[in-house]
Amino acid sequence: MSVLLTNIGELVTNDPGHGGGLGVVTVAAVVVDAGRIAWTGPAASAPAADVAVDLGGRCVIPGFVDSHSHTVFAGDRSAEFAARMTGEPYTGGGIATTVAATRAAGDDILRARGQALVREMLAQGTTTVEIKSGYGQDIATEARTLRIARELTPETTYLGAHTVPAEYADDRPGYLRLVTGPMLAACAPHARWIDVFCEPAAPTAFDEDESRAVLRAGLRAGLLARVHGNQLSAGPGVRLAVEVGAASVDHCTHLTDADVDALAGSWSAGSGSSTGSDGDTGPDTGHGTVATLLPAVEFSTRSPYPDARRLLAAGVPVALATDCNPGSGYSSSMPFVVALAVREMRMSPVEALWSATAGGAAALRRDDVGHLRVGARADLTVLDAPSHTYLAYRPGVPLVSEVWKDGARV
Ligand SMILES: [Zn+2]
Numbered sequence: 290m291s292v293l294l295t296n297i298g299e300l301v302t303n304d305p306g307h308g309g310g311l312g313v314v315t316v317a318a319v320v321v322d323a324g325r326i327a328w329t330g331p332a333a334s335a336p337a338a339d340v341a342v343d344l345g346g347r348c349v350i351p352g353f354v355d356s357h358s359h360t361v362f363a364g365d366r367s368a369e370f371a372a373r374m375t376g377e378p379y380t381g382g383g384i385a386t387t388v389a390a391t392r393a394a395g396d397d398i399l400r401a402r403g404q405a406l407v408r409e410m411l412a413q414g415t416t417t418v419e420i421k422s423g424y425g426q427d428i429a430t431e432a433r434t435l436r437i438a439r440e441l442t443p444e445t446t447y448l449g450a451h452t453v454p455a456e457y458a459d460d461r462p463g464y465l466r467l468v469t470g471p472m473l474a475a476c477a478p479h480a481r482w483i484d485v486f487c488e489p490a491a492p493t494a495f496d497e498d499e500s501r502a503v504l505r506a507g508l509r510a511g512l513l514a515r516v517h518g519n520q521l522s523a524g525p526g527v528r529l530a531v532e533v534g535a536a537s538v539d540h541c542t543h544l545t546d547a548d549v550d551a552l553a554g555s556w557s558a559g560s561g562s563s564t565g566s567d568g569d570t571g572p573d574t575g576h577g578t579v580a581t582l583l584p585a586v587e588f589s590t591r592s593p594y595p596d597a598r599r600l601l602a603a604g605v606p607v608a609l610a611t612d613c614n615p616g617s618g619y620s621s622s623m624p625f626v627v628a629l630a631v632r633e634m635r636m637s638p639v640e641a642l643w644s645a646t647a648g649g650a651a652a653l654r655r656d657d658v659g660h661l662r663v664g665a666r667a668d669l670t671v672l673d674a675p676s677h678t679y680l681a682y683r684p685g686v687p688l689v690s691e692v693w694k695d696g697a698r699v
Pocket of ligand 1: 357358359517612614
């Protein structure tokens with residue numbers, strides 16, 4: 290059954306066929322068929338469909354693609370947030386609280402939390418979400434976290450190397466062997482991605498050599514790479530991400546000129562990125578490394594924001610994501626992230642919306658989401674607003690009035 294969505298005041302397609310920027314069509318219509326976009330254009334020239342839905346002049350955008358979240362966990366860290374807001378510096382040490390609670394929680398608790406957060410995201414217009422493990426840090430809990438995450442999304446990421454758990458504080462090599470050996474074997478069947486928190490400045494995170502070992506082990510197991518890097522200080526994360534052909538390096542709060550050059554260079558044809566001597570870890574030559582910015586973390590930790598303008602000026606594709614997690618930033622809202630990107634990082638409303646949709650899709654190496662070109666998944670977010678600019682213009686206001694996923698209203 291085909292559905293005509295018509296009387297759309299402003300339609301954002303991210304389709305260059307409808308013009309540069311966001312491919313905006315005014316007084317527009319969309320035809321959805323079999324869960325996919327079948328047609329977009331001016332309402333006056335729309336083809337007939339089995340059913341017509343009048344959207345009353347509202348704005349339609351592609352569903353948000355939230356390419357970075359940690360939404361399967363147990364426990365509560367609101368007290369830590371309250372302490373931080375009243376003057377304690379954020380050190381990241383509070384993650385042990387979540388690890389203990391997650392290990393102790395049954396599958397039903399973890400599943401209920403994950404389902405609730407994904408529903409919350411959907412209600413705010415997010416139709417594709419990535420979910421990481423990393424609060425188990427033992428074989429059984431990492432594997433069941435990913436098994437539950439896989440029930441919620443195909444975009445699951447094995448992050449056993451989130452931090453070194455307390456019981457391995459004096460045996461980092463032992464934890465590395467676990468993460469790259471039996472824990473990887475137990476988790477890989479439930480994961481698409483391998484990730485590591487590469488941050489030599491943080492004592493419980495991983496240095497360059499450790500991070501490279503984690504990523505290369507994941508690549509050998511058939512996973513694709515993404516990296517947490519350069520969050521707390523300039524470090525090796527970005528360049529390592531480019532070296533291994535990661536789809537995205539996330540945070541990018543502290544960058545050197547060499548980091549920006551490496552990211553930009555990863556998108557040049559024949560950039561000569563390392564393919565590794567073992568031949569199994571090279572980058573997908575069709576894609577570079579996206580810089581994913583997570584400004585809700587800087588907001589929630591009162592930290593300086595990443596320099597989005599510097600990346601954009603260098604031609605680096607930028608994604609925006611929530612990093613929804615119980616410690617450093619517990620917002621599930623992509624509209625909030627868009628508003629922060631515009632207000633705090635000086636991205637234009639057009640740049641911010643592209644980064645929250647098409648940018649997120651690029652960070653997940655997905656070409657079926659993040660845009661509304663013919664053939665795309667019919668994942669649409671309807672805003673109770675005349676234009677997408679209202680996402681940043683009216684921060685904190687629930688503008689998402691309905692969401693369509695795979696061609697059905699949800
Ligand atoms: Zn994260």
